[in-house]
Amino acid sequence: MRKLTFGMNLSLDGYIAAPGDDIGWSVPSDELFQWWSDRVAETGLALYGRKLWETMNSHWPTAAQQPGVTPAEIEFARRWLDMPKAVFSSTIGTVDGNARLVTGDAVAEITRLKAEDGGPLDIGGATLAAAAMRAGLIDEYILATAPVLVGGGTPFFTALDNWVNLTLVETRTFPDGVLLTRYETRR
Template sequence: MRRLTYGMNVSLDGYIAAPGDDIGWSVPSAELFQWWSDRVVDTGGALYGRKLWETMSSHWPTADQQPGVTPAEVEYAHRWRAMPKVVFSSTLGTLGDVDENARLVTGDAVAEIIRLKAEEGGPLEIGGATLAAAAMRAGLIDEYVLATAPVLVGAGTPFFTALDDWVDLRLVETVTFSEGVVLTRYETRR
């Protein structure tokens, strides 16, 4: 069975975006950016909610052609375009709304994630608060990765959703990056 990882940059008070979907506080250092980029190499596919898809697909398809682009950004853009992606949305509506090696799922997200996890292939990454919350509530997430920035944003989009039951986790890695960002990886105990 394929592993499913939910990982994002998060504020110290637990948000992935401040009010108004502001993520300006979460711009990664060069070393953290490289850490995230290196994960893409081993990823068998990315699962995106609509909002995160719109953010990623508005930038990365042509990021390597922008003025002032760094070699790391060029590398990530190439990796991102090559990685298979599944976009979950009931509002995008048509297959023409996704591209860049992606396909659209408009039906039951949990059922599709279960099907994808049962397929052969590399590990899966899930992103987007609403989509990840559905997978979290269904007990489908095998690993949580939090790149915690030393900032309090006070409100916004939380990384975690409310759960009916506890989820026991085991710490598997801690890395401290420049500017005080602490990355922690936890596996779900089953």
């Protein structure tokens, strides 16, 4: 069975985006950016909700050609383009690049993908991750918590019907005071 991980940058008060989808506060240090890039290189399949897909796909396919691009950004762009992706949406008709569109029941498809052989699965996008979280499908949570309070916006965690017990498996401090914590779900 494949492992499903939900990880994102978030504010200390638990938001992945401030009101108005503002993520300006979450620009990672070079070291944290490299950590995320290495995760992308290890991902067997990334599962994206529409909004996160549109954000990532509007930048990374052409990032390597932008003025002032760094070697780390070029490496991330290559890794991101090479990584297989499944985009879950009922409002868009097509996706491009190394992605396929999933329009049906997200929980059923994620359950099916987890049962397949292959590399680890990463899930991104608040709505999609919330559905997987409520269904008990997430095996690991990665929180890169920035020392900022944004006061509202898009929460990392969704409301749950039942408790989810977790085991802390890693903590690491990055420059700028970002604390990375990884938790595995106790089953």
